[in-house]
Amino acid sequence: MACHRSFVRVVVVGDAGTGKSSLIAAAATDEFLETVVSVLPETVLPAEYYPDGIPVKIIDTPSSLEGKARVEEELLLADAVVLTYACDQPETLIRLENYWLPEIRRLKANIPVVLAGCMLDLRDEHYPINLELVMGPIMQQFREIETCIECSAANLVQVAEVFYYAQKAVLHPTAPLFDQESQSLRPRCIRALKRIFVLCDHDMDSALNDDELNKFQVKCFNAPLSPSEIEDVKRVVNEKVPEGINHRGLTLKGFLYLHAVFIEKGRLETTWTVLREFGYNDELELQKENLPALSERAPNQSVELTTAALDFLKGIFSLFDSNKDGALQDSELDELFSTAPENPWDEAPYDDSVERTEQGDLELSAFISQWVLMTLLDPAQSLAYLSYLGYTGDPATAFRVSRKRSLDVKKKHTDRHVFQCFVFGPKNAGKSALLSSFVGRPFRNNYEITSSQCYTVNSVEQRGGIKKTLILHEIQEDNVKEFLSSKDSLAACDVAVFVYESSDEYSLKRASELLMDVAREGEESGYGVPCLLISAKSDSQSYLKEIKETKMISQAMKIGAPIHINVKENNMNGVFRKIVNAAEQCHLNIPETEQGRNKKHYRQLVNRSLIVASVGAAVAITLTAYRTYAIKKAASS
Structure with a gap:
C-alpha cells in the first residue's frame, strides 16, 4: 500500500554561494549549467525518477536578508528541507549549526532535514575531512537531520541522491519508528x-x-x-x-x-x-x-456496542486475565492494549470514570462500562481500538445506532441500553460526591474542582434484573452558559439532574435557575429532556421553606418532587435507578417554562383553527357537490 501523497514538496535553503540553484538545475537537467538564475522557479522531478512513483517539487529560495520572509513562508509549507553548505567554505558549515538549524526549529516546522554539502569538487584535496566525525555532534544535537550527503553539481556526483533522500525522509520517516538516542x-x-x-x-x-x-x-x-x-x-x-x-x-x-x-x-x-x-x-x-465509515446520525442519536462486540470484549477480558481472578491488574490491562498505539484510558475522560476493586483492578463490568463510555463519546476511536485488539467480525456490525430521542418521546418508549445524564448544580452542592458514589468511591468532605470532562459510568439493575448502563457527566456551574450556547448542547443528554444542598436556600435558588436555563434551551432547540431535582446532603437540617419552594418549582415546571439523598451515610434512596427510569420514560418530566407553555397553547389554538377550517371546507365541498348533483338530476327528469 503506497503512501497517500500526490507529491513531496522539498524546499532548498542555505547561505548565498553554497550552490543551491546549481544543485537544483543539475538534478532537473542531469547536466551542469555554467550560469543559472539566482532563484529558480518551482522545479518538478517526475514520478518515474523514484521507486515510490511520487514526484518531487523543489522550491528554491533567496539568500538575501530581504528574502527572509519568503524563506520562512516556504519552510512552513515544506514536507522536507535540503539545507546546503559549501564544501570549500568551512564557515558555511558553522552557519548551519549557529543559524539555519535553530531558525528551522524556531519556526516549529517539524520537518526532516537533509544536509547537502555542495561543490565537493572544489574541496582542497590536501585537507580531507571525516564527514561522520564532523557531522556526528551536529546530528546528535539536531535530531531532525535525517542524513548528510556531499555532492558536486559540476561532476554530477550524488546530485539525484540529495532529493531521493529528502523524498525518502518524508515517505519513510525515521522518527516515528526509531529513537536515535537510545538506538x-x-x-x-x-x-x-x-x-x-x-x-x-x-x-x-x-x-x-x-x-x-x-x-x-x-x-x-x-x-x-x-x-x-x-x-x-x-x-x-x-x-x-x-x-x-x-x-x-x-x-x-x-x-x-x-x-x-x-x-x-x-x-x-x-x-x-x-x-x-x-x-x-x-x-x-x-x-x-481503512476503517469502515460510521453511518450518518442525528445529534440526538447515540451509538452503542452490539452483542457481537460485547461478546468479543468479554473474550478479550478473559484472555488477558492471566491469574483468572476476575479482574485486570494494570499490567494485564497494559498487555491487553499492547497492540494499540497506547492505552486509551490513561487520560481524561476515561482515567477515573469506573469502579475499581480495593486493589485498584478492573472487573469485567467496569471494563465493559469503559468501552460503553468510549463508544458513546468517540465511536470512531472505539471502532479503531476494537480493530487494534483483533476484532475479526465485520466492524460495521460492532455498533448499533439508537432511534432519535424525539421519536422516542413521541412513541413514549426508548430502545436504548445506555443513558447519559448531565449533572448540573451550584458549587459545593454535591455533584462530585454523587458521581464518586456511583462508582463506589468513599465519601470525602473536601473535593477538588473537577474538570469539564468529568464522567463516571456504571451499570444499574432495574426491576426484573435488567441492567442498563448509566453515564453521569458533571457540568461545572461556571461552564453552563458556554455549554448551553451550542444549539446541540442537549442533543446527547437523555436525562438531566439538578443537585442542590438541602440546607442552603441559595443552593436551591441557583439549581432552579440552572433548571430554567436548561428548560429554555430544550424548548428552543427541540431537545427537551427529562429533568430531576436531587436534594443532596440530607443529613443537614433543611432550611424552613425548602419543602414549599421545591413543591412550587416542581408544579411550575411540571417535574417530579426532589429525590433526597445522603452520600456521606450512603443513603442514596435508589437515585440511580430513578434516573434511569426517568430516561426510559422520556416523555415525562420534561420541564416547561411559561413562555414554552404559551407557545404550546398558541400552536394548539392554530392547529384547532386549521382543523375547524379543514372540516368547514370539506362540508362546503360536499354541499356544493350535492347541489350540482341535484340540479343535474332535476334537469334530466
Missing part, C-alpha cells in the same frame, strides 16, 4: 509490529512458521521467500537473538529484531511497506480510510 524501536512502532505479528500468527502459537512467514512476505512484497531464504533469515536472527527463533518458527522478538536491523541499515522503506500494507499512517495509527 531502539519506539513504543508505538513496537505496538504496531506486534499487532501485525499477531494477525499473521494464524495458528496462534506465538511464532511464525514457514508458511505464515511466506504468506506475510507475499502480502507485503508480492513475492514468496524460497526455503533457503527462510533459513537464512532464521540463521541471522538466531545468531544475534537466540530467543527470536524456536522450534515453531520466528518469535515476536525475532520479528522486531529484523525490523530494527532494516531501520539501522537505512532500509526504512521495508518496515514502512509492512506498516502501510496493514493500514498504518505516519503516526502509526490505523488510517481512517
Whole structure:
C-alpha cells in the first residue's frame, strides 16, 4: 500500500554561494549549467525518477536578508528541507549549526532535514575531512537531520541522491519508528509490529512458521521467500537473538529484531511497506480510510456496542486475565492494549470514570462500562481500538445506532441500553460526591474542582434484573452558559439532574435557575429532556421553606418532587435507578417554562383553527357537490 501523497514538496535553503540553484538545475537537467538564475522557479522531478512513483517539487529560495520572509513562508509549507553548505567554505558549515538549524526549529516546522554539502569538487584535496566525525555532534544535537550527503553539481556526483533522500525522509520517516538516542524501536512502532505479528500468527502459537512467514512476505512484497531464504533469515536472527527463533518458527522478538536491523541499515522503506500494507499512517495509527465509515446520525442519536462486540470484549477480558481472578491488574490491562498505539484510558475522560476493586483492578463490568463510555463519546476511536485488539467480525456490525430521542418521546418508549445524564448544580452542592458514589468511591468532605470532562459510568439493575448502563457527566456551574450556547448542547443528554444542598436556600435558588436555563434551551432547540431535582446532603437540617419552594418549582415546571439523598451515610434512596427510569420514560418530566407553555397553547389554538377550517371546507365541498348533483338530476327528469 503506497503512501497517500500526490507529491513531496522539498524546499532548498542555505547561505548565498553554497550552490543551491546549481544543485537544483543539475538534478532537473542531469547536466551542469555554467550560469543559472539566482532563484529558480518551482522545479518538478517526475514520478518515474523514484521507486515510490511520487514526484518531487523543489522550491528554491533567496539568500538575501530581504528574502527572509519568503524563506520562512516556504519552510512552513515544506514536507522536507535540503539545507546546503559549501564544501570549500568551512564557515558555511558553522552557519548551519549557529543559524539555519535553530531558525528551522524556531519556526516549529517539524520537518526532516537533509544536509547537502555542495561543490565537493572544489574541496582542497590536501585537507580531507571525516564527514561522520564532523557531522556526528551536529546530528546528535539536531535530531531532525535525517542524513548528510556531499555532492558536486559540476561532476554530477550524488546530485539525484540529495532529493531521493529528502523524498525518502518524508515517505519513510525515521522518527516515528526509531529513537536515535537510545538506538531502539519506539513504543508505538513496537505496538504496531506486534499487532501485525499477531494477525499473521494464524495458528496462534506465538511464532511464525514457514508458511505464515511466506504468506506475510507475499502480502507485503508480492513475492514468496524460497526455503533457503527462510533459513537464512532464521540463521541471522538466531545468531544475534537466540530467543527470536524456536522450534515453531520466528518469535515476536525475532520479528522486531529484523525490523530494527532494516531501520539501522537505512532500509526504512521495508518496515514502512509492512506498516502501510496493514493500514498504518505516519503516526502509526490505523488510517481512517481503512476503517469502515460510521453511518450518518442525528445529534440526538447515540451509538452503542452490539452483542457481537460485547461478546468479543468479554473474550478479550478473559484472555488477558492471566491469574483468572476476575479482574485486570494494570499490567494485564497494559498487555491487553499492547497492540494499540497506547492505552486509551490513561487520560481524561476515561482515567477515573469506573469502579475499581480495593486493589485498584478492573472487573469485567467496569471494563465493559469503559468501552460503553468510549463508544458513546468517540465511536470512531472505539471502532479503531476494537480493530487494534483483533476484532475479526465485520466492524460495521460492532455498533448499533439508537432511534432519535424525539421519536422516542413521541412513541413514549426508548430502545436504548445506555443513558447519559448531565449533572448540573451550584458549587459545593454535591455533584462530585454523587458521581464518586456511583462508582463506589468513599465519601470525602473536601473535593477538588473537577474538570469539564468529568464522567463516571456504571451499570444499574432495574426491576426484573435488567441492567442498563448509566453515564453521569458533571457540568461545572461556571461552564453552563458556554455549554448551553451550542444549539446541540442537549442533543446527547437523555436525562438531566439538578443537585442542590438541602440546607442552603441559595443552593436551591441557583439549581432552579440552572433548571430554567436548561428548560429554555430544550424548548428552543427541540431537545427537551427529562429533568430531576436531587436534594443532596440530607443529613443537614433543611432550611424552613425548602419543602414549599421545591413543591412550587416542581408544579411550575411540571417535574417530579426532589429525590433526597445522603452520600456521606450512603443513603442514596435508589437515585440511580430513578434516573434511569426517568430516561426510559422520556416523555415525562420534561420541564416547561411559561413562555414554552404559551407557545404550546398558541400552536394548539392554530392547529384547532386549521382543523375547524379543514372540516368547514370539506362540508362546503360536499354541499356544493350535492347541489350540482341535484340540479343535474332535476334537469334530466
